[in-house]
């Protein structure tokens with residue numbers, strides 16, 4: 001077999017074995033849905049190939065679906081390079097700049113109220129520690145304007161240390177002599193947490209000089225900050241120009257695997273559930289999913305724009321008057337594409353937007369003046385459940401109603417419970433960030449879903465089919481072996 005190196009990634013891929021039992025392959029295998037089709041067509045970056053599907057894993061970049069595999073026609077591998085492609089030979093003693101998204105919520109006492117993002121960052125950091133790297137960990141917290149004590153990363157240190165099982169050191173800055181000396185004394189397997197990178201306005205400006213200073217601390221770069229991958233900032237994008245290799249962390253890879261991979265090559269039937277407040281904030285997502293899904297279930301505040309576009313009365317429900325034509329065109333598009341688009345047939349209406357409002361269930365055609373729809377009704381839940389029962393892949397973004405108020409939470413909770421039930425039966429269930437994640441957590445079924453995104457804005461942009469700057473900047477891993 002002759003090997004053709006198609007990018008600088010080749011030597012690393014070759015050393016770890018593109019299809020062998022590398023940590024990368026193992027990590028991906030545990031995360032990935034195995035495509036069911038016999039042959040897979042990949043069209044990445046002007047390169048296309050058809051593989052036999054005897055032995056492969058599937059992973060993706062934000063721009064392309066990639067396939068890594070060995071078939072009778074050889075090996076083709078196209079993806080963003082992953083931290084798992086780096087072995088201890090690549091990592092031992094190396095200073096690795098890891099950009100994570102540890103932007104966690106803190107209460108007034110500076111106590112972390114949800115550590116999901118810290119836990120999600122652990123696999124990459126542990127992998128680096130175990131392979132003898134010196135980890136220089138960077139993140140933002142909040143949206144500070146300059147140095148702001150309440151946005152210091154100090155409250156994160158104890159939880160990070162606990163989860164990693166080592167004492168994490170913290171710097172009081174993210175660049176400069178003090179940081180450099182702390183990096184110099186960092187042992188192999190040690191972790192140094194840099195102070196909030198957004199204390200410098202240069203971060204969000206993606207200032208090249210600032211990026212260069214960050215990069216000068218390390219030998220190579222790992223981006224695991226999926227939640228911030230839609231931002232072209234110095235620590236997410238700028239540094240890649242100065243650090244090679246620049247690779248994806250396990251979390252970033254997993255998010256891409258699900259939000260692009262499983263959505264682009266779903267086990268079918270594939271259903272998308274889209275809710276939330278306004279159709280205007282979900283146009284891109286709906287349009288993109290209409291290209292891929294078999295069933296589209298709509299809920300949340302946006303349905304009233306669709307109702308009104310169909311000539312129904314919506315009382316004082318949320319309506320975007322300037323999106324009526326758009327709603328009509330989305331319905332037509334679904335029909336033209338053969339997508340089964342289901343709008344709720346009944347709704348829970350209230351006489352005011354308040355937890356103690358009077359409420360009742362009415363058919364979609366029966367919303368009276370003075371009443372507003374705040375949840376989908378029981379008939380709709382039944383119809384949605386029946387539709388979901390036929391599926392093999394489901395992605396959900398946006399609540400079905402005002403789930404923050406108990407009276408209007410039934411629709412959202414029903415979807416969360418249905419997805420949990422399906423997940424346990426082997427259906428791939430993906431929760432695409434934002435309030436749907438909060439709903440799944442509230443119902444207590446987060447643990448059974450196939451994937452819960454750690455990104456709000458980033459997951460929306462990915463579902464809209466946008467290229468994320470923090471991903472596209474990473475090294476390609478393209479190998480062709482014939």
Ligand SMILES: Nc1ncnc2c1ncn2[C@@H]1O[C@H](COP(=O)(O)OP(=O)(O)OP(=O)(O)O)[C@@H](O)[C@H]1O
Nearest residue numbers: 276277300301373374397398401402433434435436
């Ligand atoms: N019928 C409704 N009327 C008014 N608001 C609604 C209705 N249904 C849901 N909402 C509200 O929509 C909000 C969520 O909408 P949003 O578009 O932010 O969805 P999301 O999933 O959180 O998206 P993102 O990922 O962008 O955060 C919730 O606060 C919920 O109360």
Ligand SMILES: O=C(O)[C@H](O)COP(=O)(O)O
Nearest residue numbers: 101103143227228456457
């Ligand atoms: O919480 C988030 O969505 C990410 O951490 C990105 O934060 P930002 O919206 O402040 O860039």
